[in-house]
Amino acid sequence: MPSTHLPYDYVIVGAGPAGCVLANRLSADPRNHVLLLEAGGQDNYPWIHVPVGYLYCIGNPRTDWCFKTEAQSGLQGRSLGYPRGKVLGGSSSINGMIYMRGQAGDYDRWAAQGNPGWAWSDVLPLFKHSENHFGGASEFHSDQGEWRVEQQRYSWPILDAFRDAAAENGIASVSDFNVGDNQGCGYFQVNQRSGVRWNSSKAFLRPILKRPNLTILTGVQVNRVNLEEGRACAVVARWQGEEHVFNVRREIILCAGSVGSPGILQRSGIGPRPLLENLGIAVRHELPGVGGNLQDHLQLRLIYKVSNTRTLNQVANSLWGKVGMGLRYLYDRSGPLAMAPSQLGAFVKSSPEQASANLQYHVQPLSLERFGEPLHRFPAFTASVCNLRPLSRGRIDIRSADPDVAPLIDPNYLSDPEDLKVAAQAIRLTRRIVDSPALRVFKPEEYLPGPALQTEEQLHEAAARIGTTIFHPVGTCRMGNGPLDVVDARLRVHGIPGLRVADASIMPDIVSGNTCSPTVMIAEKAAQMILEDAPAVPDIRTEEIPVPL
Incomplete structure (x- = not known):
């Protein structure tokens, strides 16, 4: 059983592409005790791994959260299915497997909007750091990382x-x-x-399952983040039918994606005041941009x-x-x-x-x-x-303080x-x-x-x-320093020490291509910044963190 009292150094919420990368990088130092929480299950469904099996994973409640959008006036009143991965690896377990970075101009625009360190010249080394490219090392590619890239067969x-x-x-x-x-x-x-899907769980988690300082729990529905004197101090979640409080002494990193991360913030009382008050949630920190700026292709x-x-x-x-x-x-x-x-x-x-x-x-x-x-x-x-660069903007908001209630998704x-x-x-x-x-x-x-x-x-x-x-879907915890931005250029939630968001939700504008590998890159950069910002904290533990389940 994991401890709910002894604090972890880092608690990562969501084991999609971003969460898997962060769990790997932060636990590489044996002094860091890392807890990774995933709401879905194991990625052991056979159709996950056969590439054409996406046809049997999307819309399947075993592997997909099966969200629905609101009726879209721009689509003749239709409501669309909104697939999101429900297993280790997140949406990398059910997506189209396309390796795509986007255009250099995408990232240069992020930097120009007041986000230093996010230009193409900054992020290209991060893409390469993860990459294991079939063509070997070159100016644009690397064969030393875990994120395998191959030609189609x-x-x-x-x-x-x-x-x-x-x-x-x-x-x-x-x-x-x-x-x-x-x-x-x-x-x-x-x-x-070799003709088998390579999801982020295989790439970044399976090689490190025996690290004694890493705990991975599945089937954990995170409700909210607790604040103490304004600082994020714990994650409150339901696991195995009981409520657990997972304490943290350094940082909580939300990697639950453009649907999940804004929902956790809102249930924590961090978000637009009118929404929270209407749902009876105490406003702990008003951030009107949480859930807004939704973009999709x-x-x-x-x-x-x-x-x-x-x-x-x-x-x-x-x-x-x-x-x-x-x-x-x-x-x-x-x-x-x-x-x-x-x-x-x-x-x-x-x-x-x-x-x-x-x-x-x-x-x-x-x-x-x-x-x-x-x-x-x-x-x-x-x-x-x-x-690739739509101007329409939508929202994702919780409908209830109950995390089991599906969110309101309105891409507009x-x-x-x-x-x-x-x-x-x-x-x-x-x-x-x-x-x-x-x-x-x-x-x-x-x-x-x-x-x-x-x-x-x-x-x-x-x-x-x-x-x-x-x-x-991207953008619902937008990066920047404006009144509707949620995180700064170091992915720290504005006004909440000890809390970051590191997933596709932080994109100010959607990238010009598929979004999975840019999310891996975001997590690589987040890991670097988190380790750079880590204070020197002595290890005060009196018991051993359990090995992964």
Whole structure:
């Protein structure tokens, strides 16, 4: 049994990508006693580890919190599923495995907004510190870290043709999206090892499970942070049906993500006064920005029926196709079961006035109405395109002081007119690419949203009808020094000593790409800053911290 009275040096809340990194780095010094708390369970569900198994993890309450958004007026009143990982590794256990850093300009803008130390030149070494890249060491990559990056192990003719069609439209083929400028088209690199998902639990936790100064508990629902004379001093949580108070003598680090971290702050009485008072929560420290600034990538899933080729639709809907996929994967961990959800990507400007690529494509050799439903029975591919830098902003707030009550998630998609304009441009660009000579042999026929929709108003309507989240929520504990910012550039919660947030929620603006690996980088930087800021505290323990469960 872990001690609830003897203080830990560090308590980390959330064992997603950020929490796993921090647990590894902070416990590397045997003098630091670290407690890692995860609300979900073990990452031992077989479909987590087979790459195509994301189809069986998203929407599955065993692996996904299965959150829902509020009805979105910008999406014709639809409510969307909002997947978040519910196991060790967090969303890295159910995501698309794409290794993506974003653009250099993303981080330079963070620094320019008053966050020193977060420019591209500052964070590139942190990306490299974690990375174990298949290509070896270079100016932009490292092979010494734990975060394995590999090339994909399977390709489809329809995807090669899309890449050629993109080139016919001035979108050059590239081999690496992670050198600071990701404009171009090519195959994504992925977090896999030999055809198996490589989540943050495997990378950062499993190698250190025997450290005697690290305790890892799963199934722990954190309620709030306790304050003593204004300083964070303990975490109050429910574990094994009982309330526990986990004391801390140095710092508490919230790594519960853009949904979980603002909720813990709000239940602790740290957040917007009107919300807390309405819920009967005593205001311990007013921070109006907690839960605000929510940003996400809304993808428009354009689906095209094709001829003269096979896609995963036919393979997965055939008994012999399924048998063949299984045998191929058992033989050499390749074939369709080794596929990331999206294999081919592209980054491009929606219009010439954009300073850098503001659209990202995830091109898939499959189609379905929505995640969790069967693949279509006709051959097809999906060209999903998202606005990388949306201007629409939403909120995530608790509905109750009870941590078991799901939060209110309101992304406010397509509420900014500029986002509607970019959506229409994205649909037009996709149609130009698909109508190019390289794809004509496959006779692509637009299934969604439908070729009859042509006017600006019709394309806005199409975006509202087919838009869905690509699962990249960020920003709800924004970093900065303004009146609506939650943490400073060292990720310390404004006005609360001993409390930091280190996850995707601290992003001032969303990065131009997938968000998992930037979250790993945020945790690397957080670990450095925490260790730099650590006071010299003598070890006053009288009993030994238990080994991990």
